[in-house]
Every structure is written in structure tokens, then in C-alpha cells.
Amino acid sequence: MAKNEIIGRPFARVDGRRKACGDAVYGPDIKMPGMLHAKFLASPYPHARIVHVDTEKAEKLSGVKTILTAKDVPQVCWGLMVKDTPVLAGDKARFMGEPLAVVAATKREIAEEAAELIQVEYEELKPVFDPEEALGPGAPLIHEGAEAYACAMPGLIRYGNVCGQTKISGGDPEQGWRESDLIFEDRFSTPVQHHGFIEPHAVTARFDSNGRLEIWTSTQAIFAIRMALGEIMGLPLNRIRVIGTEVGGGFGGKTDITVEHFCALLARMTGKPVKMQLTRSEMMTYTSARHGCVIHLKTGVKKDGKIVTREARLLFDTGGYAGHGPGVAALGANTILGPYRTPHFKIDSLSVYTNKMNFSFMRGPGGVQAGFACESHMDRIARELNLDPLDFRIKNLISDGDTSATGQRMEAVGIQEALNSVAKISNWKQRKKSKNRGWGLCCCQYELVGMTSSALVKLSEDGSLHLVIGAIDHGQGSSTVLAQILAQEMDIPADQIAVTVGDTDTAPYDTGTFGDRVTFNMGNAVIEAARDLKVQLFSGAAAMLESPAENLELVGQMIRDRDNPEKAISLLELAMGSYFFQGGAPMGKSTVLAPFQAYAYEKVEGNPYPATPAHTYACQVVEVSVDRDTGMVRVENIYSCHDAGRMINPLGTEGQIQGGIMMGLGYALWEEVVFDGGRVTNPNLIDYKMPFAINQPKIRIAVTETKTPNGPYGARGVGNPPVLLPAAAIANAIHDAVGVRIRELPLTPERVLFSLKREAANKK
Amino acid sequence: MKDMRYIRAASVTEVTDCLKKYGDKAKILAGGQSLVPLLRQRLARPGLLIDISRVADLKFIRKTKNTLKIGALTTHRQLETDPLIREHLPILADMEKQLASVQIRNLGTLGGNLCHADPAGDVAPALMALGAKLKLISATGARTMSVENFFKDFFETAIRPDEVLAEIDIPLLPDLGHAIYIKHSSRGVDTAIIGVGTFILKDHDTDTCKEIRLCVGAVGPVPIRAKNAEAVIRGKVVTGKTIAEAGKKAREEISPVSDLQGSAEYKKELIEVFIQRALKAASSGRRK
Amino acid sequence: MIIESSITLDGPVKEVWEKLLDPACLKNCIPGCESVSVQSNGEFKGTVKVKIGPIKARFDVVLTIVEMQPPVRLVSKMQGRDRFHTGRFTQENQLALEEINPDRTRLTYTSNLSISGKIATFGERIFRAKAKEMEKNFLASLSDILKHEERKQ
């Protein structure tokens, strides 16, 4: 087989044309006859007992079909980790924006007006907004009786306002402190970041006359949605059909149910299709944004720059409900040492309830916060030891055969090569230092998610191939990559392959699109399914060609005998033969549970996730200029190097990296969901500032390929690391430029200016 | 929005007649860039929407002997690209380049921007620096008012409910007169954290400053003139020293309010920096 | 959002205290206030109209006294709800009076204002500034009334 013809070649997206031409159907595009529109009533208080709800006035409004409050909905608590979330807040509201009631009406405006007419009597409770305060004695308890909650994930450590805690330790930290020549301590804090997808959450649900639920939703994980719905609706999963629409951006914010259950319940109640589409301000006050985090780091080093020991404490503010918080805290714990050899360490990472909205997954969860802290801290140590930040890192880099904090034996460690490569493209060693300009460096090591993927490859009657999967392509280009992989395996031009992302009825199971897992794990599933199909084809062809199956090969859409090439049959002929005379319709299938080395659980406590099957690596150099009078930071150049294991589609790889860097740039410089008490003060895209196209600096990208043993052709994901890098790289560059270290994001002009002023005052 | 009526006016008279009849129950709709979001949120609930976007009489840019006259319906984009503006009042084209995005500039109008009276608006400080006048028309007649007197409070102007803003009348720059607008915003084209419109006229023989206006936006409920800073410069040769002093004075005389773009303390710092920058640029004769 | 300020007023502590609890005086001092009355349970009820350009809201306001130490300390809580459902606010106030001399009193004031609803999501930038402005005007009017009071005596 002519290997490597398709893998590694730039390939245009399979979904590009339909998106560019406007015929892709997104969540908000779904319309149905007789469809009702839904709205929810949000709690106006961050922490309040709900004394009485009166819907009478609202129900009288013409056009209102039904109103559900906590007493009208299933009395179940759901949750991805901790089952702590009621369908609608009943006894008390735990954040401002929490749904208390849902209305279905003939028009969206009517539903909205009705929601406003619902009279609720509240009794305000003392709120807590700061995760550090929430841990203190006498802090209001956000979930009374939390001990009684069931957990979806085993082994969670929970108490008080803590809903998850990961503890990792290794070596002997006490001995480490004694052996250290110098000790550095820092405190970092990071803001809440909104995903900023263009397409809002939009869901349409209906029940058919057999009582089967069908639901259209813009989601990254159809099967996860189905499972949560099954639990809430009390339906067996085979009576629920979740149809993923095209997704206009997910970034982790569409992995869990948001309003799917509301639509389903209202549809069941009214017998009509019900649609709910969130506004930007609802998304920004109700759905899962990136956790804000406070991180304490303490590191002991030798004078020569060898790291000896580190103590880390991470506090993830997870808001009113746990969401993925316990898992995000675990990812933070796993990332906080960075790709550096650390003989002794003690890591404590907590997910803490506060009276804010529920934070959950966003691209690079846990790692983005930990990455900023770890890499800023590393930079500070290098400076104070008078070492070049690059040399300091190289001195401490891990390599193959080292053990991770979690006790995994590291393989295919790509950071060394990536670092060399970024130093080369940025000309690090010869970098010019001019006034008020500076250079910053940053590395990352992150984890990807494995779990289960399955694929179905069908040979049609005409010999064409059809790949059916349940992994949503939310814009990151997975369907394109999977077409390439199938094309490679079947030796067929990739544009002749059709990829269908099916729904939960038609597609085989997949865990979901997140954690850099689709190319990695579904890629393997596609390879397996192709191989399964080939076995069937070869066995059919063996009979028709009267050659032993082991002798057969698939080349250029022909199956032929290796020893006797004129004995050949085309896929078309073979398909016809199979369908009508021999064996039936050929159909390759596979299911792959990603292999992984278990964590060393004697060192790791409370981590709710299965161990990662592979790590990801990247590093970045940034050049900035700083206006000393205004504090304005301009990012002049970004050089970024990413280890892809094996690049499958260079176009898609670069797209992912560019997009991720812009998201990281926004996080570094502008983006922050601002809270005043429990209230979001900027829930719109004018006041919440994401980068514009004009804010994109020059970005140079290099890709290295350190083949990952478990990945398809050695590939690993590249989606998350780009977001982990810019914040620390820019903060480090600012320090290089003007000598101030800022430990709090975003790096706004105001923060920079006042840091400069403080620095000047201290010098005096 | 169910109780709201909508009419599309064809002429200024039709607009003023409607306003006379409905008074403050009616709201004028121009480019809709500021009003429509408020309507959608039902924060504004007018009984009648008078769409003036087709009133041809309000769309023009004309040069007279001493002034440029600009119709209130002129869009930001027209102002940015018009050859007459570029030739005679390049400050306005420069200002527009820093205002929102092209999409918004294509629709938003000068009149709408002024009447919306966002305290962080860019148009007002620039026009104030130029000494522009506004022509307001009602069914009973017309009156003119300087831009400086037009703004009353956050989003409040001196316009009466029965009036429409028809025209902006801007004196042409005298020889040796320079006007510039500079702005600071976090992403380059954002709502201003601070905006400064500056006009300086120097004496031909002595090089002293004959006339000066320093107009600062986004630091209070309305754009403010930094009069004490002006006094430092007026009648003197502009030097590094006077510029520094003017910056200090401006910082003392203005007490900014915090908003989401920046805290009062930060704005205070910026007032000094931007007054200095504005003076430097305007007095060096550069128009930008 | 925290609003803090301090002002020196004409008049003895006791008189300032009385003014602060006098519905008629409150009505005159609170910008946009249309009515104030004292309920039998000691709560103050009133309506306040707030207009910011095209945005208009009319709040039904209830003020509850939480703690009172006449004539030097008053802790109160104010809750308002807009009749057009554009939003609501809660304000916790702590007010202290201190005698400077028998004719002059220092009023120190801290209040924690939180706004919710559409009015807050949309108009944060404006409301923050407007609230400070209203508070400034309130104190100015109060100061004014007290000045006049003195002249009469």
C-alpha cells in the first residue's frame, strides 16, 4: 500500500463548502410546525431561600401554554460528577441567573414577558463569592446535606464547600526543602473566561406519539446529553434520540446539558415541539465558563537551577454546582509541575462551591490556569537565578522514561524538540532587546482524554465508502481528518469518502468531542473499522478470485492478488457481488477504548478521571512592546511550536493552533467575566472583550512530530495546548520589557500601569 | 414591542409634525445602532418609532465659504471617506477610523451618535474642539446651539422631544489652525477609555497659542473642556514645559468616574498623558 | 458595588438624624423620588423614577431599618423593583453621624448596591455612574435643606 500519501497532506475541510454557502443547519435554524418557545426565570439573588412562587398572573397572559416550577418537574438531582443539581431550583437559589421556572408560549417575547410576571418571594441568605472565604470556618454552606448526594464518579473527596479535591505527592517534600538553596513563593489568580462561540445554545425537543423523545441540539457530545436526559426524564436511553446540529463553536461549553431538559419537559407537558435559544447574557450568566482560580506555588531549587521540590495549592471556584469542577481541579493538579523533573512535590487542588454560576469545561480546562501560574513562576525563578529562561527550562525538562506526577511512565515526550524548534524560529539566542520591548517564553504539558469511540464504515452498492460516527465536528476539523484516515487505510482519494455524523439512533457510541480526543481516539476507531472492513472484503474477494485472502491487497480501489496482479476485482464489482451473491453488505465496525497506564493511586487521591492515554506538548515565544504611560501592551510577534505526534492535516493543525492562540491571547489581555458580588457586570460582547481580527499579531507556527505510541499513525491532539501558552508567555515578556511581574490575569493596561507605578514607588 | 407603532418619514416636515403630535412618546430611528439594542431588551418602550433613514434632506456634506455643513443622517463611514472632509477636516476622518467597526460605521449616523449622547462617544469631543454648531428643527422653527452646550447628562441632551437634529455646522480650520483627535481603548476600536479632541491656533508672528480647546470624552457624564489646562497654554509658546503643566492641570480639574472600561484612578492617569500627547501632536503641526 | 462618602453638614447631630428619617425630607432629597411614606411596621415605602436617556425605570422601593442607634448609627436595607420588569436592586446602607461641634455634623455613609435584571446587564456602565451621581445629589440636597434650616433658626 502506498502509505503516507494522504496523511500529512493539506486537505480542505469536508464541511467547508456547506458552511460557507449557508446550507449548514445550526441549532437556531431548527423550526417545526406548532413549535412553542421557552424562556426561564432566573434567580435575581446569588443565594436565597425560595419561599413562594406564584405563577398565576403569568399563566393568564395570552399565548402562555405552560409554566413549570420546581414542584412540577422530576425530583431528581443530576450532575456529571456530583449529583447536586436540581432540574429547577426549589428550596433555594445558589447563584444569580439560576433557573427557577420555565415557560412555554407561542412566541419568545410572550414567554419572556410571562417569566417576568412570575412572582417569587425570596429570603436572602448570606452569600459567599470567594473560594478562599468559602473554605473558612463560618462560611455559608452552599449545599446543606451534600454528603447525601450521589456521585457519578468514584473516589471524590468532598466536605463543607469542597466538592472535589485531588492530592498528589511524590518524593519527600520536607527533605526537598532542606536540600534547596533557594525557595520561591508566588500567588496567582486567573479570571473567568467565556467561550464566546458565535452560535448560542439552541435546543428543540418533541415527543412523538409513541412517547419517544427527539431532541435537536447544538452539542459536542450527543451521547452525554442522552444519558443526562435519560436520568432526568426517567426514560430508557433507547427512547431518546439526540440529534446534534451543526455546531457554531463549542470550546467545551456544549459538552453538557444546558436547557435540553427544560425543552424535553415542556414538550412532554404540552405535546408540542418546544424550542429554547439562549441570549448572550443568559449564556454568560448561566452556562459553564472557565473556572476562575487562585494558585499558590512554592518551589525549592539548587543554585545551579535544578528544581528540587514544589508545593502547589490550587483553588478552583466552581460556582453553585460542581459541574466538571472536580475533574478540572484534577487536570490542574496534573499540569502544575509542567514538563519539568521535580523530585519532590505535594499538590493539593480543590474545587470549591461559591454563589456564582456553575463553571465547567472550557478548552484546556485546569491546564490553562495552572499553565499561567507554573510558567510565570518558572520565569521568575530563572530571572532571579540569572539564568536564561530557555536554559533554565532545558536544564529541568523531563524526557522519555521519566515518571509523571501521577506516576505514569512518560513516553514520546515532545517538549525538548519543540523547545529547540521554537528557539530556532524565534531566533531566541540572538533576540534583540530594545527599550520597552521584551521577550517571553512558555512551555506546556497537558493531557488528552481517551475513553470510548466507535466507527462504522459501509461499502455502498457502487463501491463508494461511507463513514458513520457519533463524534461531532464542532469546527475543529475532525470529520476531515477522519476522512483522510479512512482514505489512507482504504487507498482511496479522501474526497470520495462521505462522512456522516449520525445521531444517537444511527451512530455508534462516542464519548464526545473534547479533550483533544477525536483525532486521537476516533482516528484509531476508524483505522480499526477500515481493517475490519478489509477483512470482509478480502474474504469475499478470495472466493471470487480464488486466491487466498492473505495474498490480497487493496490498491487504487482494486483488490488484487499480490503474487498474481492480474487476478483483481474492483470495489464496485466486489460490492455488487457481495450485495447479491456473497456475504451481504460489507460493513466494517470497531469500538476502541483508549489504552492507558493507570495512575499510581497510592500517590494520587481524589482524581475522578480515568488516566490519560497520552500527553501533549507545546511551547511559545512572544515579543511585546509596552507603553509605559498607559500600560498598553502590544503583542508584536508570536512564535509557537506544537508537537502533533503525526500531523494528519497540516491545514487543520495550523487552524487549530492559530485559533487556540487567539483564544489564549484574549485570556491574557482582555477577557474576564466580571463579577460584582454574585452578579456578572459585563454579560455582553461589547463589555466582555474578545480579540478582534485587527488584534491578531504575527503568528509563526512550527510543528514537530514525536510519534505517540497510542495515537493513529502516532498523532496526538493539538487543540488545547495553544490556549495554555499565551498568558504566561506575554506576562513573562512584559516582565522582560519593563520589569514588572503581573500575577493576575487579564494583563489589562490598567494593571500594567499601576504595577509600573508601584514598582517605581518601591524603588524610591 | 407589541404596542409600538412604526412610520417611515419622507421629509423633515413629516418628522417634525409627528414629533409635535406624539412628543416624548415617539422616538426617532436613524441608523439603529444604539436604539435597536435598547428596543430589543425592552429597556426603551416608545409608542411610536419614526424612521428617518430615508429622509434625503438630512444626508449631505456641503462646503460653504467658512464652514462645512453635514446632514445629521450622514453615516460614520461617509464622514470617514468623504473627500471634502479629508481635505478640510481630516480630524473627523481620523476620529471615525477609531470609532467602532466598519459594519457599524456603515449604518450609524452622526446625528444618532450625538443624540444618543454616550459619555464615551468619539464624535462629541472632536466636534467640540472644532467649535461646531447644531441645528435643531421643530414644527415651530429652528434653533442653533453649540455642541458644547448640547450635552446635559449621561445619555441626555438639550434636544426637546419635538425637535430633530438636522445639521452640524463646522467652521473650517483657519490657516495655522490644527485639530486632532486621539483616543485610548483596550482593543483599538473600542468604546473610549478616554478621548481627547484638540484645537490649537497659533499666531503667525509670535508662534504663541491664540486659541485652544481641549475636549475630553469618557471621563464624566458629558464631554468636558479642560479649561485650566487651556489657560496654561493660551497666549504662550507651546513648549515641553507648558505641555507638562497643562497635563497636570487637566488631571487636577477633571474628576473622572469609573466605568467598565477603566477605573477613575486609571482615567486620572490617562488624562495627564493624553492631554500631553494631544498638545504635542497638535502643536507640532501634525494633523493626526 | 460599594459607594462610600463623607460630608460635613450644618446642624447638630440630632437634627440631621431627624431629617434622615423624615419622609418629606427624603422625598425632597432623593433624586427622582415621587413619594415616601412610613408604614405601620416602620418600613419606608416609596417610588423613585430613574431616567437615563432612553431608559426609564420606576422603582417601587421598600426601606427596612435593620439596626438603629439614635442619633449616631443607622443600618438599613433598601429593595427596589422596577414596574416594567427591567430590573431590581438591593442596597445595604450604613450611616454614621458624628458631632464635629454643636452646629456641625459629619455624615459617613457606606452602601453596597447590587442591581440585577436587564437594566443591569445592559446598562452597567451607565448605572454605576448614575448611582454615584444620585448619591451625590442626595447629599447635596440634604446639605442644602439643612443650610436653610439653620438660617431660619
Ligand SMILES: Cc1cc2nc3c(=O)[nH]c(=O)nc-3n(C[C@H](O)[C@H](O)[C@H](O)COP(=O)(O)OP(=O)(O)OC[C@H]3O[C@@H](n4cnc5c(N)ncnc54)[C@H](O)[C@@H]3O)c2cc1C
Ligand atoms: C458595537 C458598537 C460599537 C460602537 N463603538 C462606538 C465607538 O467606539 N465610539 C462611538 O462614538 N460610538 C460607538 N458606537 C455608537 C455608534 O456610533 C452609533 O452609530 C451611534 O451612537 C448611533 O447612531 P445611529 O444612527 O445608529 O442612531 P440610532 O440608534 O438610530 O439612534 C440613537 C439615538 O439618537 C436619536 N436620534 C437619532 N437621530 C436623530 C436625529 N437626527 N435627531 C434627533 N434624535 C435622533 C434616536 O432617537 C436614539 O435615541 C458603537 C455602537 C456599537 C453598536
